[in-house]
Amino acid sequence: MEGIVVRRVIPSDNSCLFNAVGYVMDHDKHKAPELRQVIAATVASDPTKYSEAFLGKxxxxxxxxxxxxxxxxxxxxxxxxxxxxxxxIAAFDIQTTRCDLYGQEMKYAERVMLIYDGLHYDALAMSPFNGAPEEFDQTIFTVQRDRTIGPIEELALDFVKDQQRKRSYTDTANFTLRCGVCQIGVIGQKEAIEHAKATGHANFQEYR
Known part of the structure; x- marks a missing residue:
């Protein structure tokens, strides 16, 4: 199997999870509005499964x-x-190198991969060589009998470990953020959430 694992950066616009999924599933980084609709429709259609206890609201x-x-x-x-x-959907967490697998109980035949830095989701793809255009990306992988995706799994984990070594993640307990609206500084996710609740401001930038 030729190629390298690459991280395809998704814009930081609060919809990165949806656009990252859109990219790995459909090679489309602009699917957030559509996928949000899909999720709302799914949740609305099954209030028993998607109860307040499950959703948190x-x-x-x-x-x-x-x-x-x-x-x-x-x-x-x-x-x-x-x-x-x-x-x-395999979601790799850079800070812990943990991989959370969604949909595994359904025994699907294919898998896609995302990478998460504590705040932001990007897409993972196999590219034929460094610098190859995105249209050559392979983002959908066949799940083997042993429920892995073969050698690609190891390559992906090596890539995530390398990102961890480079500290390409945000420690959400201790990172510093500035509110883009009123420029106030907050520390950690907890303070950011409290500030957002108090003011309605939802535009934070990380700074060091």
């Missing part, structure tokens, strides 16, 4: 919330999108 409120382009996606959204596309 009432079903109807969650559906309105996820359609807001300022809101971030996470594990719930990834599990719904894995089911929607009928493919496993």
């Amino acid at each position: 009432p079903n109807e409120e969650y559906c309105a919330w996820i359609l807001n382009s300022d809101k971030w996606g996470g594990a719930i959204e990834l599990s719904i999108l894995a089911e929607y596309y009928g493919r496993e």
Whole structure:
């Protein structure tokens, strides 16, 4: 198998999870509005499964919330999108090098890969060589009998470990953020969330 694992950067616009999934599934980095609709429709259609206990907020409120382009996606959204596309989604966390696999209980035949830096999702792809155009990317991989994707799995993990060594992640407990609206500085995700709740401001930039 020829090629290298590459990280395809997705814009930081609060919709990175959806656009990263759009890229690995459909080679399209602009699918967030469509995929938010898919998630809202899925959740609304099954209020028993997607209860307040599961979602952390009432079903109807969650559906309105996820359609807001300022809101971030996470594990719930990834599990719904894995089911929607009928493919496993592997999400690698750079800080811990852990890989969370969504949709694995469905034994899907294919898998895609994302990489997460504590705040932001990018897409992982196999490229024939360094600097090759994105249209040559392979983003969908066949799941083997042993439920791995063969040698690519090892290459992806090596890539994630290399990103960890380079500290290409955000320590969300201790990172410093500045509010893009009022320029106030906050430390860590907890303070950022508190500031957002108090002011309604949702535009933060990391600074060191």
